[in-house]
Amino acid sequence: MWRYIGRKLFVYLLTFIVAVTINWMIPRFMPGDPVRSMLSRAQVSDPEALERMTNYYNDVFGLDTPLHQQYLSFWSGLFRGDLGISTMLYPEPVLDIILRSVPYTLGLLLPAIILSWIVGNRFGAFAARSKVLDNTVLPVGYVLTATPYMWLALLLAWSLGIIAGIFPVAGGYSFSLRPEFSWLFISDLLAHWFLPFLSLFIVALGGWAIGMRNMIIYELEADYANYLQALGAPRKLIRRYAFRNAMLPQITGLAVQLGTLIAGALLTEIVFNYPGLGTLILSSLNSRDFFLLQGIFLFVVVGVLVANFIIDIVYVLIDPRTRVQMTGGSS
């Protein structure tokens, strides 16, 4: 059990190192001079600022020092929490800009993931009940998983936002308001939050429903289900067992799907111009702010790793099979 967690931690550490290395390598090994290409596209008009930035970049990249030294200084910068200075919003540190956007992305992602997981599992279990239900829920679920996140976001924005006019379709809150702790602001915030949340929720729902449906069918075929049936146990009891057992792999599924869900959130944000990391990625791309882009990348990777680890711990605590091995090993 502790070995299991240790192994997982090792993989996550390795992943982190790989991610940082990718981050370090890309600007250095892609064709072209990164500093010049960044500056030429950064559209900086103030010559003084341009010179400051050129010096800064040359300093940061340290292209005249040997490669291994560049690599090491990259790491040491990282440990000081230094992700660089943004060119788009010069001279604001990348970290500050990211931290400003993170709450919006998390505010979309967490409720969408958790709610879609719960509702999707219920739906899937329900679908496995009868052939008719199964034949409707299953194709709908697959079509949902095949829907590009941004397209559903567009459809919702168009139908519920533009045509019906119920929800606002752009931004995190109205331009006329200032962030404050008031009912007016919070309701405005929620109104802007709802459509991006809904579109994330709906697309994710399909995947969970299908996963659950497949797991339940597998569980209902399992030996323990057959045994209980032979002893005349009611369907209700068997279904309850199957549902509980099918939940466990679905928790692992949460970790597997995380990358896709984050990607979905980023794309959805762009449609709604929602002030989270997705929109930040788009603007950093448009203004060629590579420090910002790479900072976001590292930030997302770290977030994914932490989430994965939490899911691992939850799984171990919930599944009696691993839990038993843990207590059995220590006693």
Added chain:
Amino acid sequence: MTLRVNDLKVYYQTLRGDVHALDGVTFDLADGEIMGLAGESGCGKTTLGKSLIRLDSRMRHVGGTIELDGKDVPIADDNAMVPLRYHEISLIPQYAMSALNPTRKIGRMVDELLRARGVRPADVADELRRRLELVGLDPDVLNRFPIELSGGMKQRVVMVISTLLDPSLLIADEVTSALDVSTQRAVAESMVEFRDRGYVKSMIFVTHDISLVYQMADTIMVMYAGHVVEKAPAGTVINEPRHPYTQMLIGALPEVGTTTVQGRLEGIPGTPPGLLDPPTGCRFKDRCPMAFSKCSEQPPLVEIEPGHWAACWKTG
């Protein structure tokens, strides 16, 4: 008479037509009788065991009747069977090792099962503990998850659970095939003890291991290609089999009283006929050294001496 099966026909539905897995099976099982049910794989013995408790979705009851303690057993009606299951007819499945829900503590699962079957767990709690001790288990296993138990322990737990409500008929399907020789013997002995103590009235012990059955069963019934070929007291079947198939089956054993492997049973030349479109007459005639013209008619199962039934024109 505990169980009376009369001309039972159960077919499997497949794409290519019905597979006549049980094609007119008739036998009686007395109170307190342990009957070994033997035959090559595919002879219908597992189908018979399943038919008595729960037909799976592809099995179809085509004809024949089953009576248990004088009452009709409506095997074709899944809902009508529910009251009989567990209370009257119970099962130790072939897959006993994986028959327990892996994410429930065993005690809790038993309680939930009992409650679902209209039994107050408290009423049988003491009995449950006593019987676990009888098979050599610490009643503390109830507080454990199945993963914490060894294969043999799980097997015994399932045995106790299946027989907890003192059923009239217990079907034990290949329960020993996954165990090592010494555990096999222990399980077989426990089953006899359960019968002796009246936990189960009578038992059908499905196996391909004739020598094991010989040590514990009162009678042995041999099946071939969906038919009963011979049923007699265990000693008679082993020492004086009358049906040519039984004779060859016994002859294929290295030595009576030692354990054998399934491969030995294939020592008889030829293969059993397909049951999709079974041949008329005696089903063994193509492999039978004694076959003659009469064998193109199906031989009836007749009592050639008290308690000894055989279906062969040569013995009749």
Added chain:
Amino acid sequence: MTNVAGAPGAADKAGSAEPAGERKVSETLHFARRNPKLLIGLGIVLVFLLIGIIGPFFVDHDPNEYVGPKSQPPNGEYWFGTTTFGQDIWAQFVIGVRSTFLIGVFGGGVAFLIGTAVGFVAGYKGGIVDEILNMITNVVLVLPALVVLIVAIAYLDVRGLFVQGVFIGLTTWPWAARAVRSQALSLATRDYVDLARLSGRRTWRIITAEIAPNMSSYLVMSFILLFGGAVLTAAGLDFIGLGPSNGVSLGLMLESAVAWSALQLGMWWWFIPPGLGITVIVGSLYILNVGLDEVFNPKLREL
């Protein structure tokens, strides 16, 4: 093959003298012809494939060219209407469908090659090779593919369909490797593989001649899933603005629709066709996959 759990084995040897292999094929076909999911999914995919193959031949101008009147809703001349610049949306759509299939085959293909190669070798070789490959697989699996792709592709000055496909393949193979590994693991211990190993055949020969054919249906289904994943990932990249430079794809159509405010202008014909195209193509593939699963996996035929 009856495949009835617990059915008498003798049924396998039923009367007729057909060879078993042939019978299995005919049985699979029998189920395939009666599986609505398979038939409907396959039908829709083929229709779109035809659109993607034949459609572009009837487009006699550059799909990004400003050919018609601006902002026209669908009409007889421009079936899917025109953009704010007067580009023909139908022309963009048919070529976009073509590039959707191309990126699916490319990206899915690269991922499939890497995934199956890693999976087979890990599952067959076992031991330290397995440990290392497994570790690599897990690392790539945990990395969020789209975000890695964004960072990597952002530095490319000129982007093409091919490069996009290769990059997608490089980041999306891990789950296929895992799935193939566990299948290969169970097959590698079978008797006939042991026999092949004992007779001194080379690893890759055993994998291609003994193991792969026995999981061919599984491999086909994996490829379809990777294909769908590649299409969706590519659409996301295109939408962010990292699509092929000067190319045409359904994702790029969505990008320009959003960039030029089709939403606010109410030009639904600009953003509905490309998204619908992706959804229908990938959705049909997924449903086709379920159908295949039911046909190949007798246990699922029941339900």
